[in-house]
Amino acid sequence: MTQSTLTRKIWMALTGLFLCFFLIIHLLGNLQLLIPGPASKEQFNAYSQLLSGNIIIKIIAYILYASIIAHVVYAIIITVMNTRTRNVKYHYDKRGNLSKWYTRNMGVLGTIIFIFLVIHFRDFWYVYKFGELPLDEHGHKDLYTLVITVYSELWYVVIYVICMIALCYHLIHGFFSAARTLGLYHPKYVRWIRILGWVYSVGICAGFAFIPVYVHFLK
Amino acid sequence: MRLRLKIWRQESNEITGRMESYELKEVNEEMSFLEMLDVLNEQLMQQGIRPVEFDHDCREGICGQCGVMINGEPHGPLQNTTTCQLHMRTFRDGEEIYIEPFRALAFPVKCDLKIDRSAFDRIIQSGGFISVDTGQAPEANSTRIPVPVAESAFDSAACIGCGACVAACKNTSAALFTSAKITHLAKLPQGKTEAQERVLHMVAQMDAEGFGHCTNTEACEAACPQEISVLNIARMNWEFNKAHIMRK
Numbered sequence: 001m002t003q004s005t006l007t008r009k010i011w012m013a014l015t016g017l018f019l020c021f022f023l024i025i026h027l028l029g030n031l032q033l034l035i036p037g038p039a040s041k042e043q044f045n046a047y048s049q050l051l052s053g054n055i056i057i058k059i060i061a062y063i064l065y066a067s068i069i070a071h072v073v074y075a076i077i078i079t080v081m082n083t084r085t086r087n088v089k090y091h092y093d094k095r096g097n098l099s100k101w102y103t104r105n106m107g108v109l110g111t112i113i114f115i116f117l118v119i120h121f122r123d124f125w126y127v128y129k130f131g132e133l134p135l136d137e138h139g140h141k142d143l144y145t146l147v148i149t150v151y152s153e154l155w156y157v158v159i160y161v162i163c164m165i166a167l168c169y170h171l172i173h174g175f176f177s178a179a180r181t182l183g184l185y186h187p188k189y190v191r192w193i194r195i196l197g198w199v200y201s202v203g204i205c206a207g208f209a210f211i212p213v214y215v216h217f218l219k
Numbered sequence: 220m221r222l223r224l225k226i227w228r229q230e231s232n233e234i235t236g237r238m239e240s241y242e243l244k245e246v247n248e249e250m251s252f253l254e255m256l257d258v259l260n261e262q263l264m265q266q267g268i269r270p271v272e273f274d275h276d277c278r279e280g281i282c283g284q285c286g287v288m289i290n291g292e293p294h295g296p297l298q299n300t301t302t303c304q305l306h307m308r309t310f311r312d313g314e315e316i317y318i319e320p321f322r323a324l325a326f327p328v329k330c331d332l333k334i335d336r337s338a339f340d341r342i343i344q345s346g347g348f349i350s351v352d353t354g355q356a357p358e359a360n361s362t363r364i365p366v367p368v369a370e371s372a373f374d375s376a377a378c379i380g381c382g383a384c385v386a387a388c389k390n391t392s393a394a395l396f397t398s399a400k401i402t403h404l405a406k407l408p409q410g411k412t413e414a415q416e417r418v419l420h421m422v423a424q425m426d427a428e429g430f431g432h433c434t435n436t437e438a439c440e441a442a443c444p445q446e447i448s449v450l451n452i453a454r455m456n457w458e459f460n461k462a463h464i465m466r467k
Binding site for chain 2: 004005006007008009010078081082084085086087088089090091092093094095097098099100103104106173176177180181182183184185187190
């Protein structure tokens with residue numbers, strides 16, 4: 001089936017917005033790492049166990065995997081098709097003055113995020129699902145200790161924070177662009193969405209970046 | 220003022236082009252950019268060199284014929300201005316100026332700075348119109364349009380089809396051009412009847428012409444001499460989504 005340029009963008013927007021929604025849930029779960037004392041370990045491990053056993057969470061997880069794959073595949077298709085629309089480059093190109101750098105480099109930012117995701121899945125998701133994790137005193141898989149161990153490496157924390165900055169810029173443009181693609185054209189709500197997008201993106205990424213820094217230096 | 224010009228020379232679409240350097244010794248800063256090119260062409264003809272071909276018509280900023288890439292920006296460094304309304308006082312004495320045609324596979328170069336923009340014509344033909352009954356003119360007040368609606372539709376209709384949006388876009392998207400016409404007609408009662416087919420046909424034609432995907436960088440609005448708003452693109456997306464959901 002041949003899709004139009006607009007249909008491909010709609011798929012980018014819908015999958016992207018689903019991933020935005022997922023990030024909120026993910027961050028809320030991660031905030032349990034900030035609870036002081038041994039309660040943090042108990043609650044975080046219990047929460048992980050709860051998620052892995054729940055059928056609704058399982059369905060959401062499959063939508064999540066599908067969204068990541070679709071978002072990446074459509075991004076590649078759109079990028080390849082866009083590069084084929086012009087065969088001679090400008091000898092002198094100052095078009096960078098006309099738009100913000102991160103709006104033009106969503107692919108680069110997305111690639112950074114994708115590499116981060118691969119590392120992230122290998123370190124936590126794969127180990128939890130398919131690896132041999134020791135159990136804690138309540139009989140839950142001890143994901144907490146794994147997270148604390150990984151975050152004790154300074155280089156990992158640095159990479160984590162850099163990736164969150166890339167994610168932040170990706171979200172700022174992505175969130176607002178998705179609203180545009182879905183057809184939000186009223187000037188007042190366009191303004192609101194832009195502000196909401198900023199608050200959301202900075203909030204999510206600052207939250208995610210704060211956790212490893214806090215764990216590294218204070219736990 | 221003295222100027223060093225680097226201009227794209229290409230005899231026809233079949234022959235590959237190249238940048239050529241020229242020097243102008245006496246340029247009046249009150250000249251428009253196109254008048255400067257006229258002076259260059261006179262100089263070239265006296266030297267027996269083929270003059271530089273470029274498109275122009277009204278030379279007062281309303282026909283949309285004269286767009287070229289000047290120092291890496293569509294219509295040059297001055298915001299919201301057509302090439303013909305750009306004056307040499309914007310440039311410094313001794314400055315090097317790069318002049319290139321708008322680049323897009325959908326806009327093949329005909330000669331030097333002249334490009335074929337008939338892709339835009341075909342997009343308009345595919346749906347940028349309203350169907351009216353022939354016969355006597357209807358009573359003028361039978362279709363009442365409030366002034367704010369008329370003004371807002373006119374803001375979209377102000378597009379002169381110069382192609383700067385396509386040239387400015389990193390994806391060579393024609394979304395701003397196409398959406399300006401779709402929005403212009405969607406805002407008016409006369410355009411509502413055919414709104415659904417219009418948006419589907421025009422988007423299909425835009426894709427068929429080989430323009431890229433809009434990624435909302437908003438470079439098009441910044442380059443547009445008529446300040447056509449990117450919200451037109453959002454309105455096109457809305458109309459497109461609505462048409463897709465509602466169509467039988």
